[in-house]
Amino acid sequence: MNGTAHVAIGSAVGFIVATNSGSSPTETFILVGLGAISGLMPDLDVDGKLRNRITFSHKVIQSVAQLIGILMIIYSIFEGSAENRYLGMGIGLAMLILSSFIKQRHMLMITGIGVIAGGISLHEIWLLLLGIYILIASYVSHRSYTHSIIGVIFFGVIASKLEISLGIEGVFQACLAGYISHLIADSKFLLVNRRGIKLFLPFSSVEM
Numbered sequence: 001m002n003g004t005a006h007v008a009i010g011s012a013v014g015f016i017v018a019t020n021s022g023s024s025p026t027e028t029f030i031l032v033g034l035g036a037i038s039g040l041m042p043d044l045d046v047d048g049k050l051r052n053r054i055t056f057s058h059k060v061i062q063s064v065a066q067l068i069g070i071l072m073i074i075y076s077i078f079e080g081s082a083e084n085r086y087l088g089m090g091i092g093l094a095m096l097i098l099s100s101f102i103k104q105r106h107m108l109m110i111t112g113i114g115v116i117a118g119g120i121s122l123h124e125i126w127l128l129l130l131g132i133y134i135l136i137a138s139y140v141s142h143r144s145y146t147h148s149i150i151g152v153i154f155f156g157v158i159a160s161k162l163e164i165s166l167g168i169e170g171v172f173q174a175c176l177a178g179y180i181s182h183l184i185a186d187s188k189f190l191l192v193n194r195r196g197i198k199l200f201l202p203f204s205s206v207e208m
Helices: 003-021 025-045 058-079 082-098 104-122 125-137 149-166 171-186
Strands: none
Touching: 003 025, 003 171, 025 125, 025 149, 025 171, 058 082, 058 104, 082 104, 104 125, 125 149, 149 171
16 A cells, blocks of 8 residues: 555544544644654665565655654754754754765664654653664564564554653544554455564564
8 A cells, every 4th residue: 555545544543533632723733743654654674776566666765754853853943952952953953964965774773873862852752762763663674573563562652652742632542543444454354455464573474
């Protein structure tokens, strides 16, 4: 399934969570956005050689890295402490610049390192864990660990920490449901998919 479909499904999931949570218009917008982003996250494992049938183009991966850089700058301005604000902004700016020049696999690796550094400097556990997720995704093959139960659990921890940081009810559900929606859409349960996902890695490599 292509990236546009994953975004649409993730957005719909986020909207459903927002509706059930009785969210305000602003919170609904945030939950829909988080659902859309979470619906794309498993495909950060796409490698630069495009060995597999992929859903993201190189430009989309670059855009994700640049978006993270912009968000880190904004977050540093409004949420960072006085001593760490400029460091966070500098890291975000560096990510914006570097993402324009490096290849996909290298870009993901450096993005992960940058996000880890940002999480440490801003004392945000969810950001640190997100950086680790991105770093791991830059090394694993497509539709492997990010498309497994291990990936779901790890991303669920990130989502739970993000909800605590933002203080918005439904963040955890929107992120986790958006992520799981990607795995369902990529599974063999849908007849349009020739390939499935290895849900039980590393214990089983059978595609589902």
